[in-house]
Amino acid sequence: MKSRRAFPWMVGLVFLLAATRAEAHAVFSTRGPFIGGIKHFFLSLDDVLAALALGIVAAQNLAKAGNKVFWALPTAWLLGGLAGLAFNEPVRAAELLSAASLLIGGLLAALSLALPASLVLALAVLLGGMHGFLNGVAMQPETFGAGLSQLGGIVASAAFAAIYPSTLLEIFKQPWTRIVARVLGSWIAATGLLLIGWTLRVKK
Amino acid sequence: MIPHPNPTWTRSRLAIIAIWLVSAPLALAHVNGDATGGFGSGFKHPWSGFDHIAAMVAVGLWGAQLGAPAIWMLPVAFPLVMAVGGFLGLIGVPLPGTEIGIGASALLLGIAVAAEIRPKNLIWAAALVGVFGLFHGHAHGTELPPGENGLFYSLGFVIATGVLHGCGIAIGEIRRWSGGAKVLRMLGVVIALAGVYFLVQAFRPEVQSEPGAVSTGSLQPH
Numbered sequence: 001m002k003s004r005r006a007f008p009w010m011v012g013l014v015f016l017l018a019a020t021r022a023e024a025h026a027v028f029s030t031r032g033p034f035i036g037g038i039k040h041f042f043l044s045l046d047d048v049l050a051a052l053a054l055g056i057v058a059a060q061n062l063a064k065a066g067n068k069v070f071w072a073l074p075t076a077w078l079l080g081g082l083a084g085l086a087f088n089e090p091v092r093a094a095e096l097l098s099a100a101s102l103l104i105g106g107l108l109a110a111l112s113l114a115l116p117a118s119l120v121l122a123l124a125v126l127l128g129g130m131h132g133f134l135n136g137v138a139m140q141p142e143t144f145g146a147g148l149s150q151l152g153g154i155v156a157s158a159a160f161a162a163i164y165p166s167t168l169l170e171i172f173k174q175p176w177t178r179i180v181a182r183v184l185g186s187w188i189a190a191t192g193l194l195l196i197g198w199t200l201r202v203k204k
Numbered sequence: 205m206i207p208h209p210n211p212t213w214t215r216s217r218l219a220i221i222a223i224w225l226v227s228a229p230l231a232l233a234h235v236n237g238d239a240t241g242g243f244g245s246g247f248k249h250p251w252s253g254f255d256h257i258a259a260m261v262a263v264g265l266w267g268a269q270l271g272a273p274a275i276w277m278l279p280v281a282f283p284l285v286m287a288v289g290g291f292l293g294l295i296g297v298p299l300p301g302t303e304i305g306i307g308a309s310a311l312l313l314g315i316a317v318a319a320e321i322r323p324k325n326l327i328w329a330a331a332l333v334g335v336f337g338l339f340h341g342h343a344h345g346t347e348l349p350p351g352e353n354g355l356f357y358s359l360g361f362v363i364a365t366g367v368l369h370g371c372g373i374a375i376g377e378i379r380r381w382s383g384g385a386k387v388l389r390m391l392g393v394v395i396a397l398a399g400v401y402f403l404v405q406a407f408r409p410e411v412q413s414e415p416g417a418v419s420t421g422s423l424q425p426h
Binding site (some may be wrong): 183 | 276279280281283284286287288291292293294295296346348352355356357358359361362363368404
């Protein structure tokens with residue numbers, strides 16, 4: 001049983017240790033837009049932290065809304081990304097919006113509240129859609145197909161980043177895993193709040 | 205009873221992990237200098253003053269002493285309130301007596317560990333730690349250097365704070381060993397004495413009069 005429990009951690013370890021050189025953006029022209037999308041997601045820390053926070057909130061409310069979040073989040077991310085691709089104009093408040101999403105998601109994860117299913121779903125749709133939109137407007141694909149493929153990589157990664165921690169929490173139904181999740185939530189929220197202050201200070 | 209691990213299995217697992225570790229390729233994640241520099245300087249910042257280190261380790265020590273749920277409640281509450289202080293500092297909202305508050309935090313948290321104070325309601329412990337977190341956060345917020353990557357800097361800063369708490373908790377776990385509780389209380393005395401020193405420094409006229417005075421226990425100018 002112990003080796004079974006160790007397996008997800010080993011998978012995570014393999015991902016970490018098998019990390020290759022990160023060449024963000026340059027990869028788009030060498031390995032295809034889908035892989036480029038995956039790399040872009042994991043190098044965009046705000047996206048990763050937002051998906052992680054949502055994954056934790058979903059795991060904390062798994063019985064009511066967790067499973068629905070796992071399809072609502074990628075769908076909203078994809079639709080938001082498509083809207084962003086169509087809009088394709090820089091958003092001035094992008095950093096502030098991203099920081100606010102970290103604060104909200106992280107705070108809910110830190111508080112570990114039993115939330116109504118509708119609220120968890122609304123959160124997934126809102127944050128997923130917003131991050132997707134910001135991804136979409138920042139992309140400069142050569143063709144619409146390439147943009148769609150890149151977006152596919154981003155969405156698949158977002159789904160992974162949300163589902164993987166939730167799966168770990170579900171497998172290790174131990175008090176300490178819940179605590180680790182809450183501590184992570186508080187770190188994400190604190191990062192978001194500091195980033196809001198940072199953004200406002202820069203704009204002074 | 206803890207089952208005795210199979211030595212062959214343990215050895216082979218360790219060997220696999222060792223192979224992975226030594227075969228890990230060059231990590232150049234985010235070659236962008238802003239981002240790595242931002243995380244590095246954010247991570248280093250909480251370690252730049254003994255007053256911050258003493259108070260944050262004391263939070264961990266006190267949490268370990270109080271046991272569950274305080275052991276995790278305090279480290280969850282502290283970064284959040286500290287971020288509120290940092291936010292206020294960043295947007296330029298003044299908080300009078302910041303250095304005094306930081307010195308007082310080391311003194312009172314040291315006393316709490318030395319006397320093994322156990323509040324009847326943990327909310328009081330969280331509130332005390334939270335108020336101190338506000339002062340520490342504000343001091344850091346006003347000292348954050350411009351031009352770094354804000355997200356990476358903030359994350360590095362928060363993680364470093366968590367690591368300091370973790371150090372405190374890990375050290376605090378010596379209470380489980382015979383005589384460990386006494387050593388822990390002695391550490392509380394040391395932190396409280398350091399707090400007295402920080403307070404004296406904070407009351408020095410030159411520190412009081414200097415606008416944006418540096419942290420009293422700074423190892424280097426911010």
